[in-house]
Amino acid sequence: MESDLLALLVDDPGQFIAEHWLETPYLGRSKVPDPAALLSIAELNKILTSTALRGPHLRVMKRGRPVPRQDYLRMFQTTADYIPDRAEPGLVLGEFARGATLVIDRLEDFALPVREVCDSLAESLAATMRAHAFITPPGETGFQPHHDPLGAFIIQVHGEKLWRVYARMSTASVGQIYRSDDEGRPLELGDPIIETTLRPGDVLYLPQGFPHVAMAPDVMSVHVTVVCQTLNWAALVRPLVDEILGSTDFLQIPNLLTTDSAGLHEGRLALVAQFARQLADSAGRTRPVAGVDAQNTSSVLTNLELIARLPADEVRVGALATLREVAGSETHDALEVQGAIIKLPPAFRPAVRLILQDDDCLLSDLVDAVGRRPALSLVSRLVTHNAISVAPQHPEGRP
Numbered sequence: 001m002e003s004d005l006l007a008l009l010v011d012d013p014g015q016f017i018a019e020h021w022l023e024t025p026y027l028g029r030s031k032v033p034d035p036a037a038l039l040s041i042a043e044l045n046k047i048l049t050s051t052a053l054r055g056p057h058l059r060v061m062k063r064g065r066p067v068p069r070q071d072y073l074r075m076f077q078t079t080a081d082y083i084p085d086r087a088e089p090g091l092v093l094g095e096f097a098r099g100a101t102l103v104i105d106r107l108e109d110f111a112l113p114v115r116e117v118c119d120s121l122a123e124s125l126a127a128t129m130r131a132h133a134f135i136t137p138p139g140e141t142g143f144q145p146h147h148d149p150l151g152a153f154i155i156q157v158h159g160e161k162l163w164r165v166y167a168r169m170s171t172a173s174v175g176q177i178y179r180s181d182d183e184g185r186p187l188e189l190g191d192p193i194i195e196t197t198l199r200p201g202d203v204l205y206l207p208q209g210f211p212h213v214a215m216a217p218d219v220m221s222v223h224v225t226v227v228c229q230t231l232n233w234a235a236l237v238r239p240l241v242d243e244i245l246g247s248t249d250f251l252q253i254p255n256l257l258t259t260d261s262a263g264l265h266e267g268r269l270a271l272v273a274q275f276a277r278q279l280a281d282s283a284g285r286t287r288p289v290a291g292v293d294a295q296n297t298s299s300v301l302t303n304l305e306l307i308a309r310l311p312a313d314e315v316r317v318g319a320l321a322t323l324r325e326v327a328g329s330e331t332h333d334a335l336e337v338q339g340a341i342i343k344l345p346p347a348f349r350p351a352v353r354l355i356l357q358d359d360d361c362l363l364s365d366l367v368d369a370v371g372r373r374p375a376l377s378l379v380s381r382l383v384t385h386n387a388i389s390v391a392p393q394h395p396e397g398r399p
Helices: 005-009 013-019 041-048 089-097 112-125 233-245 261-284 297-309 346-357 363-370 372-384
Strands: 026-028 058-062 073-077 082-087 101-105 128-136 151-159 161-165 194-198 203-206 212-215 221-229 315-319 323-326 333-337 340-344 388-392
Touching: 005 013, 005 112, 041 089, 041 101, 058 089, 082 089, 089 101, 112 128, 112 221, 151 161, 161 203, 194 203, 233 261, 297 372, 297 388, 315 346, 315 363, 323 346, 333 346, 340 346, 340 372, 346 363, 346 372, 363 372, 372 388
Parallel strands: none
Antiparallel strands: 026 203, 058 101, 073 082, 101 128, 128 221, 151 203, 151 221, 161 194, 161 212, 315 388, 323 333, 333 340
8 A cells, every 4th residue: 555545545635634634524436546455355354264353353233233242252262271252253254144244343453454554544644543344245234324423534445335424413522323214314314415335446534423324235345444533622631631630739638627618719719720820831832742643563663673684884863853852860861752751871872962963864873972782772762662763774776
């Protein structure tokens, strides 16, 4: 898959962000040229028959109702232990044959191309991405009409699915299920604003709060939903509030036996005023927003492997904008990256100075400054904290 997935999924990323992101649905036809590369039938069969597929990763839904877990989960014995909730392939496929939709949650845990999609979209849209696969038999629907509290990209991978999308509800931040007639149409939402059949390669983006219902018409449908876990204002403000309330002033215990109600009221007003001042001061300071970084285990391992494989004079190292030096102590220096403090021995200081002062130095420069083992230790620690960039000095195909 391409590194910039947003540019693949929509016609114009800038226009999409300005007009559709978080606000209105978007429909793109034949946007993914090879949708099977995202999740092939062979890969899907592998996941569904793997002993790694357990209860938390699988939902089995039939016309809006979950199939009881005991109908398809079984205990499984390994060499040294027992798996209490393995998805039994024969039972799972039996439910599918009887019309149930299979939902594989956290699909990125099983399929590397899907994980790459999640990472790319997370970087482009500053949101955590989680993927789910929906496999629906012909002529069936797994869910009643509903709206979700989070937005999502729907990528049709195999077969077809008919989607009906309705006008946004005022309760967008809370999920809701709607009553429907015998044909699956909601009774209280009026006419759909979008009624369309998705085919392989098509993309539908739904922001939070847009009710929808989907059905596989005459053929099996497989689609991947990438859910956008965007931060709301409460999530952005809560860490500031918790930090202030965790300070010494707010953890003191008032003596309710010796303080009259008027004194207690005055003390409370003073603390509220102090809290408001501290909150405004804290919010005014620039700080990174947690939870929007697309760095992941696979890229960390890739960078660590590159450091181990290439000679030191062929590895470029550069500090990311999130890395800064902070006050240490007599026994250690300190760096901060996205709120995390990295303590380092003073012997690393010459190499740290090079990284901070030179946007693009070589690993061999760090080796010359502090020695090979300290340089490798320093760079490895900074890589695992996503504090530096690492790249080959001569990328493939270039002299």
